[in-house]
Amino acid sequence: MIGVTHIPVLCEEVIQNLVSAEYSLFVDATVGGGGHAHHILERYKDIRLIGLDVDEEALSIAQEVLRGYGERVKLVRGNFKDLKEILNGMGVFSFDGILFDLGLSMYQLMGGRGFSFNDDCLPDMRMDDRADLTAYDVINTYRYDVLRKIISEYGEEERAHKIARAIVEARKKRPIATSRELAGIIFRAKKKRGKIHPATKTFQAIRIEVNRETKSLRTGVSDAIDMLQGRGRIGVISFHSLEDRTIKEIFKTSTVVNTVTKKPIRPQRNEIRNNPSSRSAKLRVAEKR
Numbered sequence: 035m036i037g038v039t040h041i042p043v044l045c046e047e048v049i050q051n052l053v054s055a056e057y058s059l060f061v062d063a064t065v066g067g068g069g070h071a072h073h074i075l076e077r078y079k080d081i082r083l084i085g086l087d088v089d090e091e092a093l094s095i096a097q098e099v100l101r102g103y104g105e106r107v108k109l110v111r112g113n114f115k116d117l118k119e120i121l122n123g124m125g126v127f128s129f130d131g132i133l134f135d136l137g138l139s140m141y142q143l144m145g146g147r148g149f150s151f152n153d154d155c156l157p158d159m160r161m162d163d164r165a166d167l168t169a170y171d172v173i174n175t176y177r178y179d180v181l182r183k184i185i186s187e188y189g190e191e192e193r194a195h196k197i198a199r200a201i202v203e204a205r206k207k208r209p210i211a212t213s214r215e216l217a218g219i220i221f222r223a224k225k226k227r228g229k230i231h232p233a234t235k236t237f238q239a240i241r242i243e244v245n246r247e248t249k250s251l252r253t254g255v256s257d258a259i260d261m262l263q264g265r266g267r268i269g270v271i272s273f274h275s276l277e278d279r280t281i282k283e284i285f286k287t288s289t290v291v292n293t294v295t296k297k298p299i300r301p302q303r304n305e306i307r308n309n310p311s312s313r314s315a316k317l318r319v320a321e322k323r
Contacts, residue, residue, distance in 0.1 A: 042069030057130035068096035088162035114254035151217035189239030
């Protein structure tokens with residue numbers, strides 16, 4: 035998207051804790067607009083990088099951002115849940131370091147794809163437009179009990195029952211046709227504002243359901259750990275507690291990695307001031323034994 039700039043979060047912290055001059059191959063499992071990849075390639079002149087993303091628009095932007103690095107970069111459209119299959123198909127069976135950045139990009143939030151509360155468009159929320167399930171399907175066809183469970187578990191929303199009931203009641207009159215309309219239904223169901231938009235947790239939950247994010251994360255991170263070289267590092271930037279707990283558990287129970295970050299690395303005040311969307315970011319890092 036022309037005129038939209040996505041600022042990579044915790045960029046210096048990623049470089050300091052996740053990359054080494056001794057590395058030869060780094061994998062960016064969520065390359066997005068190429069922000070982290072650009073800084074890694076710029077800082078370490080001998081590193082090659084493979085970037086994955088399911089979002090075709092993000093990949094086209096990354097292609098432009100990283101064009102100057104030539105053959106040092108290979109970009110592939112694919113979901114990190116298929117990391118092992120994709121890399122093995124390229125003849126790659128191990129790598130030195132890998133990053134997962136689980137946040138939404140500005141391209142997605144401002145792309146008219148239903149991720150934003152203000153989108154007057156069909157609630158889509160697919161990161162991969164080849165997938166069948168959309169947010170429209172979830173909010174207009176899922177039973178009340180299934181909606182409530184998704185909103186409660188994936189959104190950690192304490193008013194999940196009220197929101198699910200409000201969605202079901204609203205769609206009886208007509209299908210919920212836009213993300214803005216959905217946000218309004220949630221706002222009225224919650225009846226109060228907090229520090230974040232009232233619809234934040236529910237939108238998060240629906241997005242996770244649409245993209246099967248929890249299962250994909252467990253599969254992708256586990257396969258990444260398997261493929262890491264000895265002393266290689268894996269880093270995951272998460273933006274909500276469900277993701278963070280998942281990563282903490284995987285690192286803690288793994289028998290082949292040591293957790294480097296006993297507590298997650300958080301953005302400094304100046305980064306939050308310059309990029310407010312970074313405020314909830316947490317980086318956890320582990321190293322292969």
